Amino acid sequence: MELWTVLLILLLSLVMLVYVGVRLLTYNHDLFKKLAIDSPPTSIFGHFHVGVKFGVFQTQVEMYSQYKYKKVFGWFNFTIPAIVVCDLDLVKAVAVVHFNKFVNRSATIEYEPPFRDILLNLKGEHWKRVRSIVSPTFTSGRIKKMATHVERNVKNLLEYLRQKQESGEEIELKETSGQFALDVIASIAFGLKVDSLKDPKNKFAVEAGKVVKPNLLLVPLFLLFPRLRGLFSRLGLSIMAKKPMAYLVETLDAAIEERKRDGTEGHINDFLDLMMIAEKENDTKEREPLTRSEIHAQSLIFIFAGLESMSTVMSFTLFLLAAHPDCRQRAQDELDEILGDQTPDYETVQGLHYLEMCINEAMRMVPPGFVLDRKCVESTDIDGVHFPKDMIVMIPVYAIHHDPDLWPDPHTFMPERFTEENKRSRHPYAFLPFGQGPRNCIGMRLAMLELKLTLATILQHFTPVTSAKTVYPFKLYKFIPRAVDGTWVKIVARK
Numbered sequence: 472m473e474l475w476t477v478l479l480i481l482l483l484s485l486v487m488l489v490y491v492g493v494r495l496l497t498y499n500h501d502l503f504k505k506l507a508i509d510s511p512p513t514s515i516f517g518h519f520h521v522g523v524k525f526g527v528f529q530t531q532v533e534m535y536s537q538y539k540y541k542k543v544f545g546w547f548n549f550t551i552p553a554i555v556v557c558d559l560d561l562v563k564a565v566a567v568v569h570f571n572k573f574v575n576r577s578a579t580i581e582y583e584p585p586f587r588d589i590l591l592n593l594k595g596e597h598w599k600r601v602r603s604i605v606s607p608t609f610t611s612g613r614i615k616k617m618a619t620h621v622e623r624n625v626k627n628l629l630e631y632l633r634q635k636q637e638s639g640e641e642i643e644l645k646e647t648s649g650q651f652a653l654d655v656i657a658s659i660a661f662g663l664k665v666d667s668l669k670d671p672k673n674k675f676a677v678e679a680g681k682v683v684k685p686n687l688l689l690v691p692l693f694l695l696f697p698r699l700r701g702l703f704s705r706l707g708l709s710i711m712a713k714k715p716m717a718y719l720v721e722t723l724d725a726a727i728e729e730r731k732r733d734g735t736e737g738h739i740n741d742f743l744d745l746m747m748i749a750e751k752e753n754d755t756k757e758r759e760p761l762t763r764s765e766i767h768a769q770s771l772i773f774i775f776a777g778l779e780s781m782s783t784v785m786s787f788t789l790f791l792l793a794a795h796p797d798c799r800q801r802a803q804d805e806l807d808e809i810l811g812d813q814t815p816d817y818e819t820v821q822g823l824h825y826l827e828m829c830i831n832e833a834m835r836m837v838p839p840g841f842v843l844d845r846k847c848v849e850s851t852d853i854d855g856v857h858f859p860k861d862m863i864v865m866i867p868v869y870a871i872h873h874d875p876d877l878w879p880d881p882h883t884f885m886p887e888r889f890t891e892e893n894k895r896s897r898h899p900y901a902f903l904p905f906g907q908g909p910r911n912c913i914g915m916r917l918a919m920l921e922l923k924l925t926l927a928t929i930l931q932h933f934t935p936v937t938s939a940k941t942v943y944p945f946k947l948y949k950f951i952p953r954a955v956d957g958t959w960v961k962i963v964a965r966k
């Protein structure tokens with residue numbers, strides 16, 4: 472065959488290949504037109520490139536401000552379409568009123584146990600059963616019992632802060648809060664006493680640090696070929712880090728067996744204890760009791776759903792108070808008035824309303840769950856919008872929290888936005904830090920208690936102030952709610 476013929480065939484093959492590739496990536500890009508839903512112009516990557524270029528927070532704010540009067544808009548992550556809901560009544564409809572049509576989250580990856588069994592990932596009836604068994608664990612009475620575990624860990628934190636204050640060193644609040652939050656998790660959910668502030672390289676901290684880092688190289692493989700999960704598993708491929716997960720499971724099993732052996736079961740008042748009780752209580756009801764893997768999974772939740780969120784809110788609240796001495800002073804005046812020298816506990820922190828307003832305002836500005844997602848399990852029409860079966864629905868929490876019509880001057884820290892009067896004047900779905908509806912954050916009350924106990928104790932003894940390393944206003948990373956320049960402050964002792 473002559474050279475030019477070979478070249479021609481190669482060229483034609485290349486053109487065909489590019490054509491097929493583009494068709495595969497764009498085959499459904501007319502979907503929103505068919506659904507009569509507006510959508511920004513797409514490229515062959517859908518809208519993925521927009522998010523990559525501007526980052527998730529800026530993209531959310533810009534798209535939301537462009538489309539909010541249209542109630543919804545269409546979005547493509549490559550070929551995966553999603554309806555983004557901007558209208559707050561429609562948010563309520565999806566999360567609450569028509570919840571049965573949007574029971575699941577959008578996760579397309581099928582994980583292996585125990586990660587498969589964590590509430591965040593469960594679907595349909597399986598989710599309903601586990602949520603109804605675990606829910607009683609988070610009632611006020613039971614959370615109250617867990618408060619002692621928080622209080623014990625706060626003492627270690629105070630000691631650490633005292634050292635920093637005496638040496639005059641600056642501290643990065645996200646790191647400190649992360650270590651503290653992990654110690655509380657070890658204590659409440661794994662039956663361990665660790666002090667990561669003193670010993671950041673302890674085995675539990677190291678393994679927990681590894682377990683939250685999925686194998687990012689494998690994620691696209693699992694997303695593109697979900698049906699081959701069984702094969703990947705046989706080949707030993709796993710998105711979640713296997714060894715750290717095995718260590719955490721062994722730790723839990725050891726604690727469970729020890730409690731059964733020593734007869735201390737039911738007397739330690741931590742989450743693990745309550746799960747063991749929940750397991751027994753459900754033996755008598757019609758529901759299937761929790762399996763051991765499901766028990767493991769519920770303790771793991773604290774690491775996957777509680778660690779990053781708790782440390783984000785704790786660090787930003789303290790950071791924002793350091794940057795706003797007038798608000799910090801008001802929070803400390805409230806503490807002095809209500810508590811005096813008394814150590815904060817479950818009962819007393821209930822009266823710290825201004826502190827709660829500061830925490831809420833920090834969560835408004837930097838919501839750890841900056842986007843909520845659901846999957847439509849049955850085609851449905853709501854308020855003129857058609858949601859086809861299997862459509863992903865996203866709620867842009869960060870953008871809603873920064874909508875100037877709901878929150879004037881949205882980049883300014885103003886805890887007064889959360890007075891009872893101001894709350895009443897706003898749409899109830901304008902503030903969504905813990906999500907909404909039956910699938911909202913199950914740990915919400917425990918999280919608020921832990922935050923109030925910890926922050927009240929810190930502010931009773933110390934005053935966080937800005938320091939040489941403080942950069943304020945802060946700028947967030949493109950994809951994670953964390954300050955690019957850190958959250959640096961200095962700690963000053965109170966008289």
Ligand code: HEM
Pocket residue numbers: 590591592602772773776777778780781784834839840843844903904905906907908909910911912913914915917918919
């Ligand atoms: C300040 C701290 C926290 C914040 C801001 C937060 C926020 C959230 C958000 C936004 C969701 C999604 C809700 C939705 O889709 O409507 C969620 C779900 C969840 N959170 Fe939290 N969370 C926090 C702490 C915790 C803690 C300490 C736990 C520990 C138990 C926890 C356990 C969960 C679980 C299990 C879910 C999934 C619930 C389900 O699907 O049924 N969270 N959280």
